[in-house]
Amino acid sequence: METENRAKKRVYSEKSASEGSEDDDYVPYVPVKIRKQQMLQKVMRLRGKGLTEEEQKDSGGEQKDEDEGLGPRSNVSLLDQHQHLKEKAEARKESAKEKQLKEEEKILESVAEGRALMSVKEMAKGITYEDPIKTR
Numbered sequence: 283m284e285t286e287n288r289a290k291k292r293v294y295s296e297k298s299a300s301e302g303s304e305d306d307d308y309v310p311y312v313p314v315k316i317r318k319q320q321m322l323q324k325v326m327r328l329r330g331k332g333l334t335e336e337e338q339k340d341s342g343g344e345q346k347d348e349d350e351g352l353g354p355r356s357n358v359s360l361l362d363q364h365q366h367l368k369e370k371a372e373a374r375k376e377s378a379k380e381k382q383l384k385e386e387e388k389i390l391e392s393v394a395e396g397r398a399l400m401s402v403k404e405m406a407k408g409i410t411y412e413d414p415i416k417t418r
Contacts, residue, residue, distance in 0.1 A: 312320075358366075400409075
């Protein structure tokens with residue numbers, strides 16, 4: 283019985299035209315080493331382009347000075363770098379909070395204290411009372 287199974291050969295039929303499209307989509311295997319090199323080259327090209335575009339966009343030197351220290355530095359430990367970056371982020375966050383507080387103060391100053399006793403409906407319709415309401 284085993285000899286019969288071995289003796290049988292599978293017959294592969296010709297592939298139809300629709301199945302031939304798989305050959306068109308074939309992408310050859312590229313070794314990992316070469317893929318990594320290509321990826322590294324691509325990143326380096328993008329970094330180079332990104333820096334030139336960034337220099338053109340930023341006419342002010344403030345942003346460039348801050349971003350120069352963001353790259354890895356071999357003489358400073360990673361923990362120190364991380365701490366330094368956290369401090370910079372905190373300073374930026376505080377400045378954003380300060381801006382928001384100043385805007386809120388301006389808004390509050392623009393609203394007169396006398397208008398605080400009026401309802402929103404009265405303010406929207408522009409109703410003003412000249413005479414005080416008389417009670418008994």
